[in-house]
Amino acid sequence: xxRRHRPLLSAGLAxxxxxxxxxxxxxxxxxxxxxxxxxxxxxxxxxxGAKVNMVWDGIFHAGVWIITAIGILLLWRAxxxxxxxxxxxxxxxAALMGWGLFNLVxxxxxxxxxxxxxxxxxxxxxxxxHVFLLWGAAMLLGGWTVARARQ
Amino acid sequence: xxxxxxxxxxxxxxxxTPLPAAACTLCRSDAAEAIRARLVAPDLAWNLCVTAIPLLxxxxxxxxxxxERA
Numbered sequence: 001x002x003r004r005h006r007p008l009l010s011a012g013l014a015x016x017x018x019x020x021x022x023x024x025x026x027x028x029x030x031x032x033x034x035x036x037x038x039x040x041x042x043x044x045x046x047x048x049g050a051k052v053n054m055v056w057d058g059i060f061h062a063g064v065w066i067i068t069a070i071g072i073l074l075l076w077r078a079x080x081x082x083x084x085x086x087x088x089x090x091x092x093x094a095a096l097m098g099w100g101l102f103n104l105v106x107x108x109x110x111x112x113x114x115x116x117x118x119x120x121x122x123x124x125x126x127x128x129x130h131v132f133l134l135w136g137a138a139m140l141l142g143g144w145t146v147a148r149a150r151q
Numbered sequence: 152x153x154x155x156x157x158x159x160x161x162x163x164x165x166x167x168t169p170l171p172a173a174a175c176t177l178c179r180s181d182a183a184e185a186i187r188a189r190l191v192a193p194d195l196a197w198n199l200c201v202t203a204i205p206l207l208x209x210x211x212x213x214x215x216x217x218x219e220r221a
Contacts, residue, residue, distance in 0.1 A: 010217035017209050037202060048185045051177075055190055056202060063206040067213070074217060101212065106205045114201050 004085045007078035009147070011071055012091045016098020016143070018068030023099075024106065025061050028119065035117040040124070093147025096139050103136025 028034050036044045036053030037060050044053045075091075078084045110116045111129040119128035177183050 006216060006219065010213055013216055014213045017213070021206075038198060041198075042189070047182055048189055051182075051186045052189045055186075056198065059199070059202055060206075063203065067206065067210060070210075070213065074213075102209060105208055105212075109205045109208070110201075114204075116201055 004083055005090060007074065007081050007084040008086055008090050009094045011074035011078050012094025012147075013098040013101065014067055014071030014074055016071075016095035016100075017102045018064055018071055018098075019095065020099035020102035021060070021064030021067065021106075024102070025057060025064060029057050034119060035121040037117060039117045039121045040115050044121070089149060090147050093143045093145070093149075096143030096146060098143070100136045100139030100141070100143055103132055104140065107132045107136060 029036055037056035039053055042052050043049045107129065111118055118125050119132050120126055177186060
Protein backbone atom coordinates (compact mmCIF):
# COMPACT_ATOMS: atom_id res chain seq x y z
CA UNK A 1 0.00 0.00 0.00
CA UNK A 2 2.75 2.43 1.03
CA ARG A 3 4.45 1.83 -2.30
CA ARG A 4 1.65 3.72 -4.07
CA HIS A 5 2.20 6.73 -1.78
CA ARG A 6 5.99 6.91 -1.85
CA PRO A 7 6.40 8.89 -5.12
CA LEU A 8 4.16 11.78 -4.06
CA LEU A 9 5.19 11.53 -0.40
CA SER A 10 8.87 11.94 -1.29
CA ALA A 11 8.08 14.80 -3.70
CA GLY A 12 6.01 16.60 -1.07
CA LEU A 13 8.71 16.07 1.56
CA ALA A 14 11.40 17.54 -0.70
CA UNK A 15 9.22 20.52 -1.66
CA UNK A 16 8.30 21.13 1.99
CA UNK A 17 11.92 20.97 3.07
CA UNK A 18 12.82 23.40 0.30
CA UNK A 19 10.00 25.81 1.13
CA UNK A 20 10.83 25.62 4.84
CA UNK A 21 14.45 26.38 4.07
CA UNK A 22 13.49 29.37 1.95
CA UNK A 23 11.18 30.71 4.69
CA UNK A 24 14.06 30.44 7.16
CA UNK A 25 16.57 32.01 4.80
CA UNK A 26 14.38 34.73 3.32
CA UNK A 27 12.27 35.66 6.37
CA UNK A 28 14.61 35.08 9.34
CA UNK A 29 17.99 35.72 7.67
CA UNK A 30 17.21 38.46 5.16
CA UNK A 31 13.97 40.33 5.94
CA UNK A 32 13.93 40.20 9.75
CA UNK A 33 17.75 39.78 10.01
CA UNK A 34 17.41 37.82 13.26
CA UNK A 35 20.45 35.67 12.44
CA UNK A 36 22.68 34.52 9.60
CA UNK A 37 24.14 31.14 8.71
CA UNK A 38 27.25 31.41 10.90
CA UNK A 39 26.31 34.41 13.03
CA UNK A 40 27.13 32.65 16.33
CA UNK A 41 30.68 31.97 15.10
CA UNK A 42 31.29 35.01 12.87
CA UNK A 43 29.69 38.15 14.29
CA UNK A 44 27.42 39.83 11.76
CA UNK A 45 27.52 43.19 13.52
CA UNK A 46 30.31 44.68 11.40
CA UNK A 47 30.56 45.09 7.63
CA UNK A 48 33.05 42.28 6.98
CA GLY A 49 31.22 39.84 9.24
CA ALA A 50 27.86 40.68 7.67
CA LYS A 51 29.28 40.15 4.16
CA VAL A 52 30.92 36.84 5.09
CA ASN A 53 27.67 35.64 6.63
CA MET A 54 25.88 36.75 3.45
CA VAL A 55 28.09 34.41 1.42
CA TRP A 56 27.31 31.47 3.75
CA ASP A 57 23.60 32.37 3.57
CA GLY A 58 23.94 32.12 -0.21
CA ILE A 59 25.55 28.66 0.04
CA PHE A 60 22.70 27.56 2.30
CA HIS A 61 20.16 28.94 -0.19
CA ALA A 62 21.92 27.11 -3.03
CA GLY A 63 21.53 23.84 -1.14
CA VAL A 64 17.87 24.54 -0.44
CA TRP A 65 17.35 25.40 -4.12
CA ILE A 66 18.81 22.00 -5.10
CA ILE A 67 16.42 20.19 -2.72
CA THR A 68 13.48 22.16 -4.18
CA ALA A 69 14.57 21.22 -7.71
CA ILE A 70 14.75 17.57 -6.65
CA GLY A 71 11.21 17.96 -5.28
CA ILE A 72 9.98 19.23 -8.66
CA LEU A 73 11.66 16.28 -10.42
CA LEU A 74 10.12 13.81 -7.95
CA LEU A 75 6.69 15.41 -8.49
CA TRP A 76 7.10 15.08 -12.26
CA ARG A 77 8.15 11.44 -11.80
CA ALA A 78 5.14 10.74 -9.59
CA UNK A 79 2.82 12.28 -12.18
CA UNK A 80 4.10 9.84 -14.81
CA UNK A 81 3.48 6.76 -12.65
CA UNK A 82 0.18 5.11 -13.49
CA UNK A 83 -0.41 3.62 -10.03
CA UNK A 84 0.90 6.48 -7.90
CA UNK A 85 -1.43 8.14 -5.39
CA UNK A 86 -1.70 11.78 -6.56
CA UNK A 87 -4.07 13.09 -3.87
CA UNK A 88 -3.88 16.74 -2.88
CA UNK A 89 -4.05 15.93 0.83
CA UNK A 90 -1.09 13.57 0.53
CA UNK A 91 0.94 16.26 -1.26
CA UNK A 92 -0.08 18.99 1.22
CA UNK A 93 0.49 16.76 4.22
CA ALA A 94 3.87 15.64 2.92
CA ALA A 95 4.90 19.26 2.28
CA LEU A 96 3.93 20.19 5.85
CA MET A 97 5.90 17.20 7.12
CA GLY A 98 8.90 18.31 5.04
CA TRP A 99 8.78 21.83 6.45
CA GLY A 100 8.52 20.40 9.96
CA LEU A 101 11.44 18.06 9.29
CA PHE A 102 13.51 20.99 8.09
CA ASN A 103 12.90 22.91 11.32
CA LEU A 104 13.62 19.85 13.46
CA VAL A 105 16.83 18.79 11.69
CA UNK A 106 18.21 22.28 11.07
CA UNK A 107 17.19 23.47 14.53
CA UNK A 108 18.65 20.47 16.34
CA UNK A 109 21.96 20.48 14.41
CA UNK A 110 22.64 24.15 13.65
CA UNK A 111 21.00 25.83 16.67
CA UNK A 112 21.52 23.31 19.48
CA UNK A 113 24.29 20.86 18.57
CA UNK A 114 26.78 22.90 16.51
CA UNK A 115 25.60 26.34 17.69
CA UNK A 116 26.21 27.92 14.28
CA UNK A 117 23.40 30.41 14.83
CA UNK A 118 20.32 30.91 16.97
CA UNK A 119 16.84 32.18 16.12
CA UNK A 120 17.39 35.52 17.87
CA UNK A 121 21.17 35.88 17.81
CA UNK A 122 21.55 38.64 20.43
CA UNK A 123 20.06 36.23 23.03
CA UNK A 124 22.16 33.22 21.99
CA UNK A 125 20.53 29.86 22.68
CA UNK A 126 17.12 30.94 23.95
CA UNK A 127 13.47 30.01 24.25
CA UNK A 128 13.06 30.91 20.58
CA UNK A 129 15.28 28.00 19.53
CA HIS A 130 13.01 25.64 21.48
CA VAL A 131 9.95 27.29 19.89
CA PHE A 132 11.58 26.66 16.49
CA LEU A 133 11.83 22.93 17.29
CA LEU A 134 8.28 22.79 18.67
CA TRP A 135 7.01 24.56 15.56
CA GLY A 136 8.76 21.89 13.46
CA ALA A 137 7.32 19.04 15.53
CA ALA A 138 3.82 20.54 15.26
CA MET A 139 4.13 20.83 11.48
CA LEU A 140 5.43 17.27 11.21
CA LEU A 141 2.51 15.92 13.25
CA GLY A 142 0.01 18.16 11.46
CA GLY A 143 1.32 17.05 8.07
CA TRP A 144 1.16 13.40 9.12
CA THR A 145 -2.46 13.89 10.20
CA VAL A 146 -3.42 15.62 6.94
CA ALA A 147 -1.68 12.97 4.82
CA ARG A 148 -3.36 10.11 6.68
CA ALA A 149 -6.80 11.76 6.58
CA ARG A 150 -6.88 11.78 2.78
CA GLN A 151 -8.62 8.38 2.54
CA UNK B 152 17.79 61.41 -46.48
CA UNK B 153 18.95 61.72 -42.88
CA UNK B 154 20.35 58.56 -41.30
CA UNK B 155 19.75 57.90 -37.60
CA UNK B 156 22.41 56.24 -35.48
CA UNK B 157 21.06 53.05 -33.86
CA UNK B 158 20.84 53.23 -30.11
CA UNK B 159 22.85 49.99 -29.90
CA UNK B 160 25.79 51.70 -31.61
CA UNK B 161 25.86 54.26 -28.81
CA UNK B 162 25.41 51.75 -25.97
CA UNK B 163 28.10 49.25 -27.00
CA UNK B 164 31.08 51.62 -26.56
CA UNK B 165 29.59 52.76 -23.26
CA UNK B 166 29.31 49.16 -22.06
CA UNK B 167 32.94 48.49 -23.01
CA THR B 168 34.27 51.48 -21.06
CA PRO B 169 36.60 50.07 -18.39
CA LEU B 170 34.77 51.49 -15.39
CA PRO B 171 35.28 49.66 -12.07
CA ALA B 172 32.33 47.49 -11.10
CA ALA B 173 31.21 49.58 -8.17
CA ALA B 174 28.48 47.12 -7.26
CA CYS B 175 30.97 44.29 -6.80
CA THR B 176 31.88 44.67 -3.16
CA LEU B 177 34.03 41.54 -3.29
CA CYS B 178 36.22 42.83 -6.15
CA ARG B 179 38.33 45.70 -4.81
CA SER B 180 38.82 47.82 -1.70
CA ASP B 181 40.34 47.01 1.68
CA ALA B 182 37.00 45.71 2.93
CA ALA B 183 36.84 43.31 -0.02
CA GLU B 184 40.28 41.93 0.85
CA ALA B 185 39.21 41.50 4.48
CA ILE B 186 36.05 39.64 3.41
CA ARG B 187 37.99 37.34 1.08
CA ALA B 188 40.58 36.67 3.78
CA ARG B 189 37.86 35.75 6.29
CA LEU B 190 36.09 33.51 3.77
CA VAL B 191 39.19 31.50 2.88
CA ALA B 192 40.37 31.23 6.48
CA PRO B 193 41.51 27.80 7.78
CA ASP B 194 37.94 27.05 8.92
CA LEU B 195 36.58 27.19 5.33
CA ALA B 196 36.24 23.41 4.97
CA TRP B 197 34.65 23.12 8.42
CA ASN B 198 32.17 25.90 7.64
CA LEU B 199 31.29 24.20 4.36
CA CYS B 200 30.75 20.86 6.10
CA VAL B 201 28.56 22.22 8.89
CA THR B 202 26.47 24.22 6.41
CA ALA B 203 25.95 21.08 4.32
CA ILE B 204 25.35 18.51 7.11
CA PRO B 205 21.64 19.26 7.82
CA LEU B 206 20.85 19.50 4.11
CA LEU B 207 22.59 16.18 3.38
CA UNK B 208 20.71 14.53 6.22
CA UNK B 209 17.41 15.85 4.84
CA UNK B 210 18.37 14.60 1.35
CA UNK B 211 19.05 11.16 2.85
CA UNK B 212 15.55 11.14 4.37
CA UNK B 213 14.01 12.05 0.98
CA UNK B 214 16.06 9.31 -0.72
CA UNK B 215 14.96 6.73 1.86
CA UNK B 216 11.28 7.60 1.34
CA UNK B 217 11.58 7.77 -2.47
CA UNK B 218 13.34 4.44 -2.78
CA GLU B 219 11.15 1.81 -4.34
CA ARG B 220 10.99 -1.56 -2.65
CA ALA B 221 10.47 -4.71 -4.63
